[in-house]
Amino acid sequence: MALLSVQNVVKIFGELTALSGVDFDVAARQFHGLVGPNGSGKSTLMKCIAGAETPTQGSIHFDDADITADPPHRRARHGLSIKFQITSVLPALSVYDNVLMALQARGSTWSLMRSASRAALHDSVMDALDRFRLVDRADDLAGILSHGQQQWLEIAMALAPQPKLLLLDEPTAGMSLEERRVTGELLMPIRDTCSLVIVEHDLDFIRDICDVITVLDQGAVIGSGTVEEIQNNQRVQEVYLSRV
Amino acid sequence: MAVANDSSKQAGGLRRRLQVIPFLEIALVAIFVALPMVLDHFWVVFVTRVLILALLGLSFDLVWGYSGILSFGQALFFGAAAYVVALLGRDLDISSMFLALPVAAIVGFALALFMAWFLLLGRTPPSIIFVALGTLTGSYAAERLARGWYYLGGQNGIPSIPAMTVGDFVMYEGVGFYYLALGILLVVYLLCRLMVRSQFGLVLAGIREQEERLTFFGYRVQHFKAVVFSISGAIAGLAGGLYAFHEGFVWPNLMGVILSTQVVLYVLFGGVGTLIGAVIGVAAIEYASFELADRYPEFWPIVLGLLLLLVILFRPTGLVGLFVSDRERVGSFGSKRGKDDGAA
Numbered sequence: 001m002a003l004l005s006v007q008n009v010v011k012i013f014g015e016l017t018a019l020s021g022v023d024f025d026v027a028a029r030q031f032h033g034l035v036g037p038n039g040s041g042k043s044t045l046m047k048c049i050a051g052a053e054t055p056t057q058g059s060i061h062f063d064d065a066d067i068t069a070d071p072p073h074r075r076a077r078h079g080l081s082i083k084f085q086i087t088s089v090l091p092a093l094s095v096y097d098n099v100l101m102a103l104q105a106r107g108s109t110w111s112l113m114r115s116a117s118r119a120a121l122h123d124s125v126m127d128a129l130d131r132f133r134l135v136d137r138a139d140d141l142a143g144i145l146s147h148g149q150q151q152w153l154e155i156a157m158a159l160a161p162q163p164k165l166l167l168l169d170e171p172t173a174g175m176s177l178e179e180r181r182v183t184g185e186l187l188m189p190i191r192d193t194c195s196l197v198i199v200e201h202d203l204d205f206i207r208d209i210c211d212v213i214t215v216l217d218q219g220a221v222i223g224s225g226t227v228e229e230i231q232n233n234q235r236v237q238e239v240y241l242s243r244v
Numbered sequence: 245m246a247v248a249n250d251s252s253k254q255a256g257g258l259r260r261r262l263q264v265i266p267f268l269e270i271a272l273v274a275i276f277v278a279l280p281m282v283l284d285h286f287w288v289v290f291v292t293r294v295l296i297l298a299l300l301g302l303s304f305d306l307v308w309g310y311s312g313i314l315s316f317g318q319a320l321f322f323g324a325a326a327y328v329v330a331l332l333g334r335d336l337d338i339s340s341m342f343l344a345l346p347v348a349a350i351v352g353f354a355l356a357l358f359m360a361w362f363l364l365l366g367r368t369p370p371s372i373i374f375v376a377l378g379t380l381t382g383s384y385a386a387e388r389l390a391r392g393w394y395y396l397g398g399q400n401g402i403p404s405i406p407a408m409t410v411g412d413f414v415m416y417e418g419v420g421f422y423y424l425a426l427g428i429l430l431v432v433y434l435l436c437r438l439m440v441r442s443q444f445g446l447v448l449a450g451i452r453e454q455e456e457r458l459t460f461f462g463y464r465v466q467h468f469k470a471v472v473f474s475i476s477g478a479i480a481g482l483a484g485g486l487y488a489f490h491e492g493f494v495w496p497n498l499m500g501v502i503l504s505t506q507v508v509l510y511v512l513f514g515g516v517g518t519l520i521g522a523v524i525g526v527a528a529i530e531y532a533s534f535e536l537a538d539r540y541p542e543f544w545p546i547v548l549g550l551l552l553l554l555v556i557l558f559r560p561t562g563l564v565g566l567f568v569s570d571r572e573r574v575g576s577f578g579s580k581r582g583k584d585d586g587a588a
């Protein structure tokens with residue numbers, strides 16, 4: 001049984017059909033690349049999974065539960081984390097506080113008012129920062145980090161609550177080559193605990209870290225399989241690879 | 245890298261030295277404690293009123309400054325609690341502070357919770373305008389209701405409420421009442437301060453910045469807002485109860501749109517998003533209105549309006565924004581040095 005199972009999801013924006021009946025499965029501990037030309041519906045699919053958009057039709061199952069109608073906060077509590085395409089760290093808060101925010105989300109109102117978990121979460125915050133090389137910047141405002149560091153911070157925040165599935169929408173956009181390489185390295189260890197869906201335009205990057213790739217074009221899946229299968233897929237080559 | 249490190253440490257050091265808010269707080273407490281020693285009775289009563297209204301200012305600051313709920317109905321909670329206290333005194337002969345003030349707070353809390361349920365906890369997150377209009381309507385309706393309802397004294401309100409008693413003491417306006425109001429303000433202020441600097445306060449800071457984003461971490465944003473809104477209702481209610489006792493009577497305007505708007509101006513002027521700004525705003529506007537009314541009896545509202553407009557246009561962070569950096573205003577909720585200096 002797949003960890004995430006998207007069935008026949010349709011998303012229509014007014015006149016435009018962004019997703020036209022997408023099926024998409026992610027197994028436990030799988031690293032799944034999602035690729036496709038601009039406007040093919042990758043971000044829309046990610047948003048439907050996280051709850052930022054409601055599918056016009058279709059269903060989404062996660063961890064043996066139907067989450068199609070669940071609000072985003074319930075999906076998050078269920079073990080789903082997302083980093084959106086647009087970086088959205090909280091710029092006026094410190095890097096430390098950004099991570100703390102992500103970590104303490106499951107506390108009750110009353111325990112948060114008493115700051116009951118602040119001390120206990122300190123080590124986890126520092127671990128998360130350490131993993132993404134941000135310890136030195138802990139007390140700086142998130143807004144003054146470089147673009148690459150903001151992306152890392154977001155990944156650190158998304159991973160902090162130990163999700164079962166992490167959705168990353170173009171995490172290496174705007175990064176230098178070196179930063180990209182490091183990002184790949186930083187992502188490898190999460191395989192032990194978590195599945196990953198990653199949208200990327202950098203195909204080498206996808207090839208390096210993913211087990212399975214799904215290709216979208218104009219809102220439809222035109223191919224899905226291992227890296228090799230996709231590379232040899234005629235249709236994918238026609239529609240997508242030839243264009244890039 | 246070493247350079248970047250150095251400068252960030254330095255910046256950290258600077259920030260730590262430049263905490264302004266604690267100084268403002270201590271200075272203000274010292275001033276308020278000392279004032280009755282130098283003021284005559286008239287001014288003691290005047291400043292007592294300021295202290296009570298400061299509670300109302302705090303209540304609005306919590307909702308707008310800390311959680312982004314634009315409430316144009318704070319007077320509803322204030323006034324409704326004032327009326328309930330007046331009725332307790334008139335009809336049930338209850339004037340003990342220990343009974344009446346908790347009841348006032350509960351009235352404010354319950355009303356706010358009720359409104360939050362309607363305005364905030366719907367299926368989809370409400371827009372700012374929806375909440376502003378909803379609260380405004382509540383305030384307007386309550387005032388009209390009080391004006392028309394004979395039991396509540398209609399236009400005239402309820403006069404000559406029995407004086408508040410604290411054990412065997414009877415509290416009339418004056419120095420005793422002043423220090424009582426100051427004490428209550430201090431306690432409420434400290435509790436608010438604890439709250440906005442707690443982990444709960446961190447969530448509020450996040451809500452102000454990126455409300456949408458927080459839901460994807462697992463926060464029920466509207467639930468947090470409803471909690472703050474209800475707490476603010478309790479504080480406004482407490483203020484209303486005190487006000488009723490202090491003035492000795494209540495009248496429909498206490499629930500109305502004018503007072504609700506005035507509270508918004510207090511806080512915008514003093515500095516939204518800092519607790520001390522709310523207190524400073526109330527004191528500054530009340531004092532300025534008094535002086536201006538004295539000097540320019542005809543057009544003082546215009547002068548005051550212009551002053552407010554200038555501040556709000558050029559200093560969105562209010563008077564306090566002149567001294568307090570954005571970083572200090574937002575605050576920090578933890579740091580890599582650990583919990584001992586977390587709540588800065």
Ligand SMILES: Nc1ncnc2c1ncn2[C@@H]1O[C@H](COP(=O)(O)OP(=O)(O)OP(=O)(O)O)[C@@H](O)[C@H]1O
Nearest residue numbers: 013016018036037038039040041042043044045085
């Ligand atoms: N909220 C929206 N309202 C209307 N149209 C939208 C909305 N969001 C996305 N679209 C449209 O849906 C289509 C798919 O968009 P989406 O962002 O999912 O593409 P994408 O594959 O992520 O592209 P990119 O690689 O540029 O990020 C696009 O044509 C886009 O213009």
Ligand SMILES: [Mg+2]
Nearest residue numbers: 042043044085
């Ligand atoms: Mg996209």
